[in-house]
Amino acid sequence: MIKKGIGRQIVLQYFIVVFVTLFMVEVIFSLAIRVYYYDTIYNHMSTHSTWASDFFQKFVRLNAERDPDYFTEMLRTFELDNTELMILNRKGEVEASSNAFQADKAIQTSDVSQAAAGSVGKWVGRQPSTGEMVMAVSTPLQVRGENRFIVRFVTSLEAVNSNLMKLSLLSAAVCLAVLALVTLFSIGLANSIVKPINNIRAVSAQMAKGKFESRIKGNYRYELGELAATLNYMAQEIVRSNQIKDDFISSISHELRTPLTGIKGWSETLTLGGFDPEETKLGMGIIAKETDRLIGLVEEMLDFSKLQQNEMKLVISRVNLKELLQETMLNVWAKAEQKGIQVKLEDRTVQNITVVGDGNRLKQVFLNVVDNAIKFSNENSWIHLVVSRTEPEKVLVEVVDTGIGISEEHLNKVKDRFFQVNHQGGGTGLGLAISQQLVELHHGEMDIHSELGVGTTVSVKLPLAEPEEEDLESTDTTGESAVSAGDGPDNKSGPDKEGEMR
Structure with missing residues (x-):
């Protein structure tokens, strides 16, 4: 007995579908073979009754007046094996019969009435005298164009019905054998589905208990294979x-x-x-x-x-992006000076760039990115902050360094929470994860491209604010600012003619 579950449902559904199909095939086959046999018998008797009618016409024209025993000749000529041949009058009374035991009453079956009306009649039913199933075929016999007599063939259907029953039983046995084979096949199919599911369920239960080292083993196909691979990947x-x-x-x-x-x-x-x-x-x-x-x-x-927890609240205002980047450079100046790193701002736009967002949070993003660039750059190297317009409605800020770079293995994970390429470098491993989410809160995008030993480029793309009149005025001719080792806040000079902050 198959226990309750998907296995039983599969077997039951297969069983019902095949059972209904075989039952319909069995019924159609039984009806078709019965019709075939009955039609064959009817056609055989109908053909002989037509021959008898034609013979009767010729015989009457030649001998009817001189030979009143012409019925005897017909019985001898057209008698069939296992078939009774009868000559009836229009009232259904027997005039002559190949059977020695003649009916004492007139025959009133439908085939006789049809033949009396001038057509070939057929009747299937039980013989009143014996109770056996018979088929009768009756054809009118004409004398000078008038239906005077009826020739009637009657044959037993018991042997035919017995053979039909044997064929039906044989076909039913075949259907049962097919049903049994299909049931066995469906059980095997159900097991092939249920066993992997049970295995997956068992491993999942272990994972639910904290045993994440468990893995689903087995080369499963299709959806089950995808499910197993997904659970293994999840673990x-x-x-x-x-x-x-x-x-x-x-x-x-x-x-x-x-x-x-x-x-x-x-x-x-x-x-x-x-x-x-x-x-x-x-x-x-x-x-x-x-x-x-x-x-x-x-x-x-x-x-x-x-x-x-989606509880970060932004204080939205119009933010001058260039000023924000310059503030960022000043904040990291001391750290850059210690390693002799030159941090330069390169503005490739022809006007002030204004974005809508939280200035402090955007500054936090760029501080984190530039701080990372300084941390993982070699001494006496450089870091460029490049501002450009790659799309009509967006501004692109690229932080380019020539530091140690990130391997391809770690590149896809650096923005994951708690991930650190170098655990001795300090920090929580949350900086880039926070920066990524802050940029997304500003409807922007952050991408990282790096090559080990060559350097890293962090790209931050932000949507531009709606332009105002003051945004259209150019405030810098060269678009280039720099903070380099040896220069800093102690040098009280402002921007020189070339726009550099020293």
Whole structure:
């Protein structure tokens, strides 16, 4: 007995379809073979009755007046095996018969009445005297154009019906055999579907319990194969995400422990007292710096949490993109100076570029991108911020560096949350993930192209704001600004003739 489930449903549906089909075939076959046999018998007797009628016409013309026993000649000439030949008058009374036992009453079956009316009659029914199934065929016999007599052939159908029953039983046995084979086949088919499903279900149950190392084994085809591959891929991604999460916890623990250690050490040291003002100022500066670092880490995680829960609120306004990029360059100036990296802004547009968005969040995006470029660039190299118009309604900002680059293996994962190419580089691994989502909140796009050992280009495409009159005025002739090692805020000069910030 097949237990309840999809296997039973498959077998039951196959069984019903095949059973109904075979039943219809059996019924049609039985009716067709019965009609064929009955028509063959009828055609045989009808042909002989027509011959008898033609013979009677000739015989009457030649001998009727001189030989009143012409019925005897007809019975002898046209008698068939296993068939009774009768000559009736119009009233259905038997005038002559090949059977020694003649009916004592007139025959009133439909074939006789049809023959009396001038047509060939057929009747199938039970013989009143014997109760057996018979077929009767009657044809009128004419004398001088008048229907005077009827020739009637009667044959038993018992043998035919017996043969028909045997054929029906044989065909039914064949149908049952076919039904049994189809049922066995459907059980095998159901098992071929149910077993993989049960296997997939069992492995899925293990995954639900946290055993993500489990994998669905077997080369399944079609949808089942796709389902198995999807679940295996899901488990693989969960394992990878868990590993990334573990790495993140380890990394963030280190990131938090380092500034906390500095804060704790200097606070305990300063508590002892006895330091001159310079040393106290140095210690307080370190505490403030490490505190800012902690605040930055916490804010980064809070930003990511808000983005994941769709709770990030943007303060929308018109933002001058060039000014925002210049501010970004000033913010990273000190870090770039330490490595001797020159950061240059190259504006390829002929007018001020204005976008609609949250200036602080957009600045956060570019700060993160440029900061990464500095972190992974070699000393005494350069970073270009290129602003251009590639589409009528959009502006493209490219941050191009000549740093260490990213391998193809890691390139598709760098924007994943918690992912870090170099875990010793510090950070939470959330910067690019946050930047990606912030850009998308501004209806923009962010792409990363990189080649290991050559450099990386981060492209940020943003929609332009509706133009206003002040946006149409050009404010820079060369479109080029730079912050380079050795130059910085201490140099109080403003932009020179070439538009460079020194």
